Amino acid sequence: MEHNNNNEIPITYLNRDLSWLEFNRRVLEEAIDKSTPLVERLKFLAIVSSNLDEFMSVRVAGIVDQIRAGFKKPDMTGYLPDQLLVKLSERCYKMVKQQYKTYKELVKLLSKENVHIVRFKDLNATQEKQLAKYFQQVIYPVLTPMAVDQGRPFPLVHTLGTYLSVLLRKHNHTDEDIPHFAIVQIPSVLNRMVEVPSRKNSKKREFILLDELIKKFIPTLFSGYKVQEVHGFRVTRNADLTLNEEGAEDLLQEIEKELKQRRWGAPVRLEVEKGMDKYSLSVLTEEFEIEHEIFSIEGPLDLTFLMKFALNCPLGDDLKYPRLQPVYPVEFAETDDMFEVLREKDVLVYHPYESFDAVDDFLEQATNDPEVLAIKMTLYRVSGSSRIVANLAKAAEMGKQVTVLVELKARFDEEKNIAWARKLEQAGCHVVYGLVGLKTHAKIILIVRREEQGLRRYVHVGTGNYNGNTAKLYTDVGLFTASPAFGEDASAFFNEITGFSAPHQWQVLCAAPEHLLPKFIELIRIEAEMARQGKPARIIAKMNSFSNQDVIDEIYRASQAGVKIDLIIRGVCALRPGVQGLSENIRVVSIVDRFLEHSRIFYFANGGDEQVFIASADWMTRNLTRRIELLSPVRDQHTKQTLIRILTMSMNDNVKARLLLSSGKYEKVKTEKPPIRSQFTATQIDGWKY
Numbered sequence: 001m002e003h004n005n006n007n008e009i010p011i012t013y014l015n016r017d018l019s020w021l022e023f024n025r026r027v028l029e030e031a032i033d034k035s036t037p038l039v040e041r042l043k044f045l046a047i048v049s050s051n052l053d054e055f056m057s058v059r060v061a062g063i064v065d066q067i068r069a070g071f072k073k074p075d076m077t078g079y080l081p082d083q084l085l086v087k088l089s090e091r092c093y094k095m096v097k098q099q100y101k102t103y104k105e106l107v108k109l110l111s112k113e114n115v116h117i118v119r120f121k122d123l124n125a126t127q128e129k130q131l132a133k134y135f136q137q138v139i140y141p142v143l144t145p146m147a148v149d150q151g152r153p154f155p156l157v158h159t160l161g162t163y164l165s166v167l168l169r170k171h172n173h174t175d176e177d178i179p180h181f182a183i184v185q186i187p188s189v190l191n192r193m194v195e196v197p198s199r200k201n202s203k204k205r206e207f208i209l210l211d212e213l214i215k216k217f218i219p220t221l222f223s224g225y226k227v228q229e230v231h232g233f234r235v236t237r238n239a240d241l242t243l244n245e246e247g248a249e250d251l252l253q254e255i256e257k258e259l260k261q262r263r264w265g266a267p268v269r270l271e272v273e274k275g276m277d278k279y280s281l282s283v284l285t286e287e288f289e290i291e292h293e294i295f296s297i298e299g300p301l302d303l304t305f306l307m308k309f310a311l312n313c314p315l316g317d318d319l320k321y322p323r324l325q326p327v328y329p330v331e332f333a334e335t336d337d338m339f340e341v342l343r344e345k346d347v348l349v350y351h352p353y354e355s356f357d358a359v360d361d362f363l364e365q366a367t368n369d370p371e372v373l374a375i376k377m378t379l380y381r382v383s384g385s386s387r388i389v390a391n392l393a394k395a396a397e398m399g400k401q402v403t404v405l406v407e408l409k410a411r412f413d414e415e416k417n418i419a420w421a422r423k424l425e426q427a428g429c430h431v432v433y434g435l436v437g438l439k440t441h442a443k444i445i446l447i448v449r450r451e452e453q454g455l456r457r458y459v460h461v462g463t464g465n466y467n468g469n470t471a472k473l474y475t476d477v478g479l480f481t482a483s484p485a486f487g488e489d490a491s492a493f494f495n496e497i498t499g500f501s502a503p504h505q506w507q508v509l510c511a512a513p514e515h516l517l518p519k520f521i522e523l524i525r526i527e528a529e530m531a532r533q534g535k536p537a538r539i540i541a542k543m544n545s546f547s548n549q550d551v552i553d554e555i556y557r558a559s560q561a562g563v564k565i566d567l568i569i570r571g572v573c574a575l576r577p578g579v580q581g582l583s584e585n586i587r588v589v590s591i592v593d594r595f596l597e598h599s600r601i602f603y604f605a606n607g608g609d610e611q612v613f614i615a616s617a618d619w620m621t622r623n624l625t626r627r628i629e630l631l632s633p634v635r636d637q638h639t640k641q642t643l644i645r646i647l648t649m650s651m652n653d654n655v656k657a658r659l660l661l662s663s664g665k666y667e668k669v670k671t672e673k674p675p676i677r678s679q680f681t682a683t684q685i686d687g688w689k690y
Helices: 016-032 038-068 081-112 125-142 210-221 251-262 278-288 305-311 338-344 357-368 387-397 414-427 484-498 516-532 549-560 621-625 637-652 678-684
Strands: 115-118 145-148 162-170 180-185 193-196 205-209 225-237 267-273 294-297 347-351 372-379 401-406 430-432 444-451 454-462 474-481 510-512 538-543 564-569 586-591 601-604 611-615 627-634 657-660 666-668
Touching: 016 038, 016 081, 016 666, 038 081, 038 225, 038 267, 038 305, 081 115, 081 294, 125 193, 125 210, 162 210, 162 278, 180 210, 180 278, 193 210, 193 305, 205 210, 210 225, 225 278, 267 278, 338 357, 338 454, 338 474, 347 637, 357 372, 357 387, 357 444, 357 454, 357 474, 372 387, 387 401, 387 414, 401 414, 401 484, 414 430, 430 484, 444 484, 454 484, 474 637, 484 627, 510 516, 510 621, 516 538, 516 549, 516 601, 516 621, 516 627, 538 637, 549 564, 549 586, 564 637, 586 637, 601 637, 611 637, 621 627, 627 637, 637 678
Parallel strands: 115 205, 267 294, 372 401, 401 430, 538 564, 564 586
Antiparallel strands: 145 180, 162 180, 162 225, 193 205, 225 267, 347 474, 372 444, 444 454, 454 474, 510 627, 538 601, 586 657, 601 611, 611 627, 657 666
């Protein structure tokens, strides 16, 4: 168990960043797990790398900034920035070592399936000749050797790009001559894995890394010089945007400017190929001013390429997860008029088991319906071939009032969102970029339709992004409703964020940053009071992350009052469960499985009058105080029971669930009960099937 720096009293909270590393370790465990299909293990290994890249470029970069600024205030777990950085570095080094050990094991397993990742020296003469031709015709024209000397300063090295350092000497050099240094970028426009022409009468499929090919033929880039050493390296830079929104006349231009600046962000990590020569390493460390966060990698740099390789891998379905065919929501399956259905009842959809086509069709019907007067929605992350964007643009061109709040500050999707924003503006949509200093993370669609009884509003609220691609990979829930109270609140919500409307007295919805934190505190306190009165008191909360200190403290007080609390937290959890007198009534589990657990669902027993909510927000400070988020009640009894069953399945998972210990470590749930794997058992609810 962690302790503070001054005595042996256990710390009340778990450190957020150390907790995040524990989450990434759980992802790595899926890659290590022999019961995970081989192709899926490759994907999990790629996700570990991608996660670490973001962690380094955002979280570690922020800690480095604090150290450089002389910040000395400890966080709520007692760590000073420099102490925390040491702890994080130690764990990252261990994780990377385990990651590459796993990579080597997976390469061996691939070879048993006749898929071989080879070195150039493993090829026969015919294959060498064919690859030499491929290099000359395809790779060579794209390469740009960049020399570094007195007349040519060190070129810009892009964050997370893969490069080769090249140490050169002239053919007539003497031992006293200083070596020449150059770098070559591995082109990201080419596939990182190159398939080798097959051998005669062989069933083997062989692949070689692009890096390996370039290394082999790199002397062709430096005629007149002898190549002495070639090694890969990769730099991670600070990727946090620091926008001056108050002074930005055009937010699009301001963000585009900051995206360019991101390329020049301060380096926070240097990855180098194991065995790099001392001279090249000294040049790089001096240029990037990095002393500590240097990772010596025994294998290919940047394993994120494994995701694309796995998706296109020439292996059978028996080495992948069973194919999932999302079903169309049964409530909409027999009708062409979704509005007619919603006038009768609310409809809940559960992705990826139910198809995201229902959301696309909802917007498409609104676009083509002459009685629909207005469409309003929020967009945070959109897929590349989005029907949503196409329908919004078409609706505007048809003369409907279309208002879209596009969040330009969705991290690492800024450029995509700028492109969508411009496309929508050109089509005639009113595009809004949110409020100064706040990210808009809420997920909501409002459709205003003219009917016999007057105007009626139709609403969709959800826990996930309006993105058809991620809806196949993330578990999320969405609620369709024609409830007048929802419609009035939705209108007020859009009026607040697009105009100067005064804060609204919510009927059903609740929005951050003003009202959501107090609402959750109130709901938790009610449960504590119910427990004191001997009435049914229970809290079940499912979300991505939990780190807000105010909510943690309130949950601790509810636990002390006797409330039984189950938390299903996929990622970061700063609450420490199982501490006597503090949190012994709290159980925390994390589920890492085929799909990314992304839904936010909250249950409160409320003395027997059960309340269930869905939300766009986690219990994190940024969600509750620095973002525009929405919490939505679920009032229909059937829909409420469906969400309770989803929560119950997650709590009962004993295959992929890990239990959070008071030490901050996680262990597999131990049980003698029959295996329950919630993501697969989910298919038994309401006809959802693989």
